[in-house]
Ligand code: FES
């Protein structure tokens with residue numbers, strides 16, 4: 667049995683019948699064809715699958731596609747404006763906040779969620795907000811510097827809101843309905859709250 671969904675991904679509406687068990691990350695990669703969103707663990711630990719769901723960061727491997735029915739999804743491909751990179755993408759480039767790049771789409775979108783909630787976070791707040799995103803390569807320092815660089819360049823609220831694609835801003839807690847569970851691990855907003863990967867609650871070196 668398949669169920670009908672209608673999901674807006676980076677401004678394009680996808681109306682589709684899907685298996686009830688289909689994870690949102692597989693919908694994004696295999697149906698929408700947007701492979702910038704990565705699958706690192708499939709168990710809610712690594713954050714490689716992070717996307718914005720109605721403007722707020724979620725791990726797309728924790729969310730069923732049917733839960734996203736009626737929602738707006740922004741992936742890393744939707745953050746840039748044409749050929750112009752988003753300020754956060756430029757900052758990761760400028761500060762070498764990546765090596766292999768596998769974690770980078772999720773890191774950028776988690777950082778986006780942080781700056782949406784807190785436009786001028788300190789280093790500790792940045793590290794705390796990115797605790798749900800694992801990186802095997804960088805040692806994290808340059809990722810933090812990249813977010814700080816974006817803040818110093820005034821990664822503007824208008825450009826952050828622009829990634830939400832006409833949904834009128836992030837969903838409020840009461841509006842999330844069936845999508846509430848998708849936000850459970852981070853609690854939604856600034857990447858804070860919710861469960862943290864074991865051993866990372868105290869921040870990273
Ligand atoms: S693939 Fe979703 S958290 Fe790792």
Ligand code: FES
Pocket residue numbers: 763764765766767768769770800801802803804
């Ligand atoms: S840059 Fe390789 S996993 Fe982060």
